[in-house]
Amino acid sequence: MSPAVSISTRRPYGLARVCRVWGVARSGVYRRRRPADAPAMPRRRPGPQGPMPDAALVEAIRGVLLASPFHGEGYRKVWARLRHAGLRSSKERVRRLMRENGLSAPVRTGRPTGPRNHDGTIIPESIDTMWGTDMTAAFATEHGQVAVFVAVDHCSAECVGLHAALRGTRHEALEPVRQGVAERFGAVEKDAATGLSIRHDHGSQYMSHDFQKEIAWLGASSSPAFVRAPEGNGCAERFIRTLKENLLWVRTFRTVEELRLALLEFKRTYNEHWLIERHGHRSPAQFRRDQMDTMPLAA
Numbered sequence: 001m002s003p004a005v006s007i008s009t010r011r012p013y014g015l016a017r018v019c020r021v022w023g024v025a026r027s028g029v030y031r032r033r034r035p036a037d038a039p040a041m042p043r044r045r046p047g048p049q050g051p052m053p054d055a056a057l058v059e060a061i062r063g064v065l066l067a068s069p070f071h072g073e074g075y076r077k078v079w080a081r082l083r084h085a086g087l088r089s090s091k092e093r094v095r096r097l098m099r100e101n102g103l104s105a106p107v108r109t110g111r112p113t114g115p116r117n118h119d120g121t122i123i124p125e126s127i128d129t130m131w132g133t134d135m136t137a138a139f140a141t142e143h144g145q146v147a148v149f150v151a152v153d154h155c156s157a158e159c160v161g162l163h164a165a166l167r168g169t170r171h172e173a174l175e176p177v178r179q180g181v182a183e184r185f186g187a188v189e190k191d192a193a194t195g196l197s198i199r200h201d202h203g204s205q206y207m208s209h210d211f212q213k214e215i216a217w218l219g220a221s222s223s224p225a226f227v228r229a230p231e232g233n234g235c236a237e238r239f240i241r242t243l244k245e246n247l248l249w250v251r252t253f254r255t256v257e258e259l260r261l262a263l264l265e266f267k268r269t270y271n272e273h274w275l276i277e278r279h280g281h282r283s284p285a286q287f288r289r290d291q292m293d294t295m296p297l298a299a
Helices: 015-022 026-033 054-067 075-084 091-100 175-185 209-217 230-248 256-273 284-298
Strands: 130-140 144-153 159-165 197-200 221-224
Touching (some): 015 026, 130 159, 144 230, 197 230, 209 221, 230 256
Antiparallel strands (some): 144 159
């Protein structure tokens, strides 16, 4: 209609006048005039490309994920492992490529909760100051559901004890604590762990007289978490999540003894190779060694 000539003026009506009369935007007309087969512009991030093309970096990311002994590692740990291998890139670029290529770890969203009772920090400044302990369940084909007990150092995030048992009794709950005391303090004896605090929930195993009496005999103090505030025992809870995603949910065990041996092997792998972001992407064992090296200097 716009190129049509007016009978009275002998001039074209013009696009502006036609759009004004019809009440449409000129931008819509221009958009419809664009060829339908015009290829869409490929999406690219702003800024320089960097020394490694996206395709090559994606292959390097796949290699990191395949070589890692763990499952479900996010872009931060992948980025750190790339840097350890000498491949430098930004975190956001690694995140974008993992998302676009279906390599991102799944994210679980929780339900909204009420006011938080726990509103502080449970991360001490030095190792062997506070340990967290908790229990979860696993399955053995010959024994059915069995109990798994853990103990984790809150400072280094290092697993100091792992134990599997047919029944989740108060005596079995003490085993990972005993393992950690024997390894970190030299022996399981009276007042061997003086200065250590044991964080636990309000489960019957941990609130029992036997459990409380033994950790007091070891010289450790009891530190119960707030009721209905699992973040108060978050270090042990987070380790249990890693344990489930990388061992308990991906392997089948015939007996509780087979599970116990697998737990000990996982403890070694986790302590030496799992990366902790708040420690500069160092493993728990490396963080412990670094802190032990600085202790004589601080003294």
